[in-house]
Amino acid sequence: MFATHLCTVTLSLSLSLIADVSMSTVKVVEWVDVRKELDRLCGLSSALAEAKRRKDPLSQKLQSLIQERKESLRWSNELEEMKERLEARKLVMDDLLTQSIRALEDARSQREQLCVVIRPLLSAAETLSASHVKLEEDNKLLYGEGGHGHLKILRQMLRTRRRHMIAQVAAIFPVDGSFEQASEVSMDTKYGGSRSGNYDGSQSSHVSRPPQMPSLSILGLRVTVPPSKMMTLFYDTKELQRSAGALGYVAHAVLLIASYLHVPLRYPLLLGGSRSYIHDYAPSIELSPSDLTSNLVNGLGSKLTDFPLFLEGHDTTRAVYAIFLLNKDLEQLLDYMGIQSLGPHHLLANLRELLRIIQSEEFIDK
Numbered sequence: 001m002f003a004t005h006l007c008t009v010t011l012s013l014s015l016s017l018i019a020d021v022s023m024s025t026v027k028v029v030e031w032v033d034v035r036k037e038l039d040r041l042c043g044l045s046s047a048l049a050e051a052k053r054r055k056d057p058l059s060q061k062l063q064s065l066i067q068e069r070k071e072s073l074r075w076s077n078e079l080e081e082m083k084e085r086l087e088a089r090k091l092v093m094d095d096l097l098t099q100s101i102r103a104l105e106d107a108r109s110q111r112e113q114l115c116v117v118i119r120p121l122l123s124a125a126e127t128l129s130a131s132h133v134k135l136e137e138d139n140k141l142l143y144g145e146g147g148h149g150h151l152k153i154l155r156q157m158l159r160t161r162r163r164h165m166i167a168q169v170a171a172i173f174p175v176d177g178s179f180e181q182a183s184e185v186s187m188d189t190k191y192g193g194s195r196s197g198n199y200d201g202s203q204s205s206h207v208s209r210p211p212q213m214p215s216l217s218i219l220g221l222r223v224t225v226p227p228s229k230m231m232t233l234f235y236d237t238k239e240l241q242r243s244a245g246a247l248g249y250v251a252h253a254v255l256l257i258a259s260y261l262h263v264p265l266r267y268p269l270l271l272g273g274s275r276s277y278i279h280d281y282a283p284s285i286e287l288s289p290s291d292l293t294s295n296l297v298n299g300l301g302s303k304l305t306d307f308p309l310f311l312e313g314h315d316t317t318r319a320v321y322a323i324f325l326l327n328k329d330l331e332q333l334l335d336y337m338g339i340q341s342l343g344p345h346h347l348l349a350n351l352r353e354l355l356r357i358i359q360s361e362e363f364i365d366k
Contacts, residue, residue: 156364159363159364160364162260162261162358162363163358163359163363163364165256165260166256166257166260166355166358166359167358167359169253169256169257169260169355170355170359172253173218173219173249173250173252173253174218174219175216175217175218175348175351175352175355176216176217176218176220177215177216177217177348177352216348216349216352217246217348218246218249218250218253218348218351219246219249221242221243221245221246221249222242222243222246223243223246223247223250223323223347223348224239224240224242224243225320225323240310240311241274241310243310244274244275244309244310244311245273245274247274247276247309247310247322247323247326248271248272248273248274248275248276248309248310250326250347250348250351251269251271251276251278251309251326252271252276253351254269254326254329254330254333254351255269255271257333257354257355257358258329258333261333261336263332263333263336265329265332266328266329266332267279267280267325267326267328267329269326269329270306274310275308275310276308276309276310277306277307277308277309277322278306278307278309278322278325278326278329279305279306279307280305280307280321280325281305283305283307283321307319307321307322307325308322309322309323309326323347324344326347327344327345327346327347327350328344330347330350330351330354331344331350333354334350334353334354337354337357337358337363339353339354339357
């Protein structure tokens with residue numbers, strides 16, 4: 001009886017422990033049913049162990065599935081983001097495509113416009129090419145035999161011939177001079193200024209004459225400016241005649257040089273030795289009304305523009321003006337040669353400078 005009671009107590013304690021572990025209600029089992037309960041508990045324990053054994057792989061699988069699910073969700077979220085970015089890219093691409101289409105249309109329109117512009121350019125290019133070919137052919141003709149080289153030789157020969165002929169003029173009409181007090185009267189007192197200057201008998205303020213200058217002569221004759229009207233009665237007539245002869249020589253030399261250089265003189269010369277004239281188409285000299293009336297009555301109106309290179313009567317104004325015009329012709333020839341004039345009052349000096357330059361080697365090599 002005691003053993004039975006002990007077994008009951010032990011079973012109760014075991015069951016209590018099991019109850020505490022399983023957190024279930026305490027169950028009192030009779031001794032008769034203990035074996036059955038023990039068998040059942042052993043079966044349950046075995047089933048529990050089997051369940052635990054099966055639970056671990058299932059738990060691992062479940063964890064794996066959960067991880068895969070998380071990865072799937074992450075990939076799904078990233079895919080959604082990529083889709084959104086793709087949609088944004090599509091919108092940008094649509095805008096770019098629209099802009100590209102517009103740019104293509106603009107380019108096509110500009111291409112058509114350029115075609116319209118290019119057509120005349122192509123035609124001009126063909127014309128230019130043909131002109132270039134023709135230019136090359138012309139250059140071959142120009143620099144070949146009978147071309148530019150031959151022309152240079154001809155020009156040099158022409159200049160040599162001109163220099164020889166003008167050297168003969170210099171030999172025929174030699175201009176000599178020595179440094180001494182000049183006896184040639186300056187034209188400053190008679191005519192001051194330029195061609196269109198003031199012909200009023202005043203002295204030029206911008207032209208100064210050095211106190212010592214060469215006294216020049218042509219064929220031994222010096223050029224003397226005619227004196228004033230009051231002094232003509234007391235002036236040496238032979239001196240005036242010698243001066244007229246010198247002016248005739250200068251006029252003859254100027255006319256020959258101009259003809260050899262093919263330079264038409266601005267003021268034509270009418271040669272007559274010591275009775276030569278120079279023509280001015282638009283004279284700036286003022287004539288007195290009495291001279292004008294008398295010349296018109298006598299039918300000499302056409303000679304009003306011919307000025308004597310000598311003293312005609314007592315009219316010194318026209319003679320001085322004629323010398324001034326002759327010097328202007330000399331300045332024209334000097335300018336043609338690229339030489340600066342020595343001044344409006346140095347007639348023989350300008351002539352000598354012109355002859356010197358033409359007879360130099362510089363004239364041929366020019």
